[in-house]
Amino acid sequence: MPTERIVVWIAAFCTLGLYSILYRENKVFRFFEHLYIGLGTGYLLYLTWNDTLKPRWWEPMVQEGRWWWACAVPVGLMFYTVYSRKHAWMSRLIFGLFFGLTAGQAFQRYAAVQFPLIRSVVSVPLVNPPEATAPGAYALSPYSAVFNNVLFLAIVVAVMSYFFFSFEQKNKAVASVSKFGRYVLMFAFGAIFGSTIMARLSLLIGRIHFLLHDWLNIAP
Amino acid sequence: MGKWMHDIDRRWLYLLLFLAVALPMLFPSKGGSAVILPETQSFYDTVERVAADPKRRDKLVLLVANFSASTATENLNQYESAMRHVMRHRLKFAIVSFADPQGRELGQQTADKLASQFGYQYGRDYVNWGFKTGDIALNVKALARDIPGTIGKDIKGTPLGQIPVMQGVRGVDDIGLVVETASADTLEYWLAYFRAAGDEPVPLLFSCTAVMAVEAYPFLRSGQIQGMLNGLKGAGEYETLLQSPGFATQVSPSLSWAHFVILFLIALGNLSLFLSRRRAGSRGGA
Numbered sequence: 001m002p003t004e005r006i007v008v009w010i011a012a013f014c015t016l017g018l019y020s021i022l023y024r025e026n027k028v029f030r031f032f033e034h035l036y037i038g039l040g041t042g043y044l045l046y047l048t049w050n051d052t053l054k055p056r057w058w059e060p061m062v063q064e065g066r067w068w069w070a071c072a073v074p075v076g077l078m079f080y081t082v083y084s085r086k087h088a089w090m091s092r093l094i095f096g097l098f099f100g101l102t103a104g105q106a107f108q109r110y111a112a113v114q115f116p117l118i119r120s121v122v123s124v125p126l127v128n129p130p131e132a133t134a135p136g137a138y139a140l141s142p143y144s145a146v147f148n149n150v151l152f153l154a155i156v157v158a159v160m161s162y163f164f165f166s167f168e169q170k171n172k173a174v175a176s177v178s179k180f181g182r183y184v185l186m187f188a189f190g191a192i193f194g195s196t197i198m199a200r201l202s203l204l205i206g207r208i209h210f211l212l213h214d215w216l217n218i219a220p
Numbered sequence: 221m222g223k224w225m226h227d228i229d230r231r232w233l234y235l236l237l238f239l240a241v242a243l244p245m246l247f248p249s250k251g252g253s254a255v256i257l258p259e260t261q262s263f264y265d266t267v268e269r270v271a272a273d274p275k276r277r278d279k280l281v282l283l284v285a286n287f288s289a290s291t292a293t294e295n296l297n298q299y300e301s302a303m304r305h306v307m308r309h310r311l312k313f314a315i316v317s318f319a320d321p322q323g324r325e326l327g328q329q330t331a332d333k334l335a336s337q338f339g340y341q342y343g344r345d346y347v348n349w350g351f352k353t354g355d356i357a358l359n360v361k362a363l364a365r366d367i368p369g370t371i372g373k374d375i376k377g378t379p380l381g382q383i384p385v386m387q388g389v390r391g392v393d394d395i396g397l398v399v400e401t402a403s404a405d406t407l408e409y410w411l412a413y414f415r416a417a418g419d420e421p422v423p424l425l426f427s428c429t430a431v432m433a434v435e436a437y438p439f440l441r442s443g444q445i446q447g448m449l450n451g452l453k454g455a456g457e458y459e460t461l462l463q464s465p466g467f468a469t470q471v472s473p474s475l476s477w478a479h480f481v482i483l484f485l486i487a488l489g490n491l492s493l494f495l496s497r498r499r500a501g502s503r504g505g506a
Contacts, residue, residue: 022234047321051350055373105357112412113444120442192434195451199294199430201241201478202452205471206293208241219245 012215015207121156124149155184225492233485240481244473254472259440260457263447264305266423270397271309276423279396280389281306281313284410285323291403291429292326297455297468298427299401300330305462307338311396312385316349316371318359319404324351324375343378347385350375360409364392364417392418401427407436411444427454 001009017032061069075094082091126149161174162181169175212219270276283303287295306313315331317323328348331340340346349371352359362370367389368380380386388394392414400410407426415424423446426436430451439445449458452475455468 023231044321047324047351048353051321051324051375052353055377102355109357109408109412112416113408116444117438117442120438188434192431195430195434197482198451198453198475198479199291201237201475201482202293202430203291204237205241205452205474205478208238208474209245209293209467209471212242212245219242220248 008214012211015211019207121153124153126150126153155181159185223496225488226496236485237478237481240477241474244477245471248470249473254457254460254469256457256461257450257454259437259448259450260454260461261447262440263425263427263449263454264458264461266425266446267302267305267309267397267399270423271311273396276396277309277311279312279394280385281311282395282398283313283315283327284398284400284402284406285315285317285327286319286400286402286404286406287326287429288320288322288403289326293467294429294451294455295401295403295427296326296330297452297466298449298458299327300334300466301455301458301462301464301468302399302401302425302427302449303330303334304338304464305458306399307334307340308462310338310345313346314349314385315346317351318356318409319402319406321351321353324348328375343383344385347380347383348375349380356406356409357413361413361417364414367391367394392422393420395422397423397425399425399427402432403429405432407439407445411439415444 014032014036017028018036020026021029057069057072060066078090078094080091081087081089082095126146158177158181160181161169162178162185164178169178209219270281283299283306285295285299287299303313315324315327317327331342331346331348335341335346342348350373352371359370368386371380373379374383380389395418398410398414400407407428410424415422424444425447426439426445427449428436428451430453433448433450433454436445436448440448449455452468452471456472459466459469
């Protein structure tokens, strides 16, 4: 049997083994689950060394005489002092450094990503129709685009009013707007759920196509 | 009747779903033509615009493969179509992965598959920068300033400076287009640290799993991304635009039938709930 066919047979058994969970919990599924996690972790370790650590750290340090890269080792080991009660203070230093770095980046990222979004919300044309090629026009007819924008803004206000908890919403108008906000939120969650279904079905389709086409050769 | 529906063994539903997916594959029909959504059309148009722009067409295209084999049905077909489109216009490109180690391999397999068809040669027309581990934000930020310094060597161990296709490529201003294919939440890094880091904003295209698409739509509206492929459906639409039907087009009927079954089951579940509540209500009334 050629090597390619052997690989296909192994992949088919892996697929069937993993899908056996749909019938009921069993040892075959557990075996393939652990096999898959082990393979994935091993592959990640290999590539971390091969694509990053070896060319960016080991070779410059050993072959190009950049000995100061050796300082990265004790710094990296500081993470593992978390397991020692006596030396755990060292892990706090390095964790604190990374927390700070990540928090700073998160602030920067939030501003860079969200502010243009907010600007696009408050600058939608509500009277003059945008060109069909403009961002957000969705190639709609000019007046459909204006209607779309008005609806969009109304939904933004309604959803924001739903999340306004500073005072009780006794006013009938405010309560109605808030209720409308809750309904459109449900529409959005429905869309996310629908998309999730589509994504999961796509994965199933890929596997079934593999079984019928590549393994059994009964589908074109 | 409500109780019977309530007590259906879930394994019958799995079997029903399997049949809905498998039968259209075993007995393929011609089917209707795909409706092209505006985001797919603008994805296609952006690649065409870059290819026609003398200022951009000689720059490098980044084909970011932030996905693994587990979402290959959606992402790999999107990625292959994007690479095909780029090759059709003879644009130079680089493969890179930051979020998943398998991305570098899947990207290379795609290039190997298409290279002979379009006469592409490794090193001359394209390069694979490999998988870069570590903090994605730092990697992308560093990439905008200094590409050879951030990447170092390609997957074959050659320093980027010695690779012909990388000549003159220093930072974000030497990149003509970024196409990110992702199954992870990595779009924001490109939006925040790369797209607007140069003299002019770099066009950014996003092809993602359907789960992620809903959250990416606002970026399309704000003009932060120029186009998007939404899961397997988006891949099928893109294949239609490229007039190159492939896997995504072939399995579209399965996707449609599976959706129909899910909708039917949702309706059945709601009917069952409605009937059981009514029965409980009538008992309570008595």
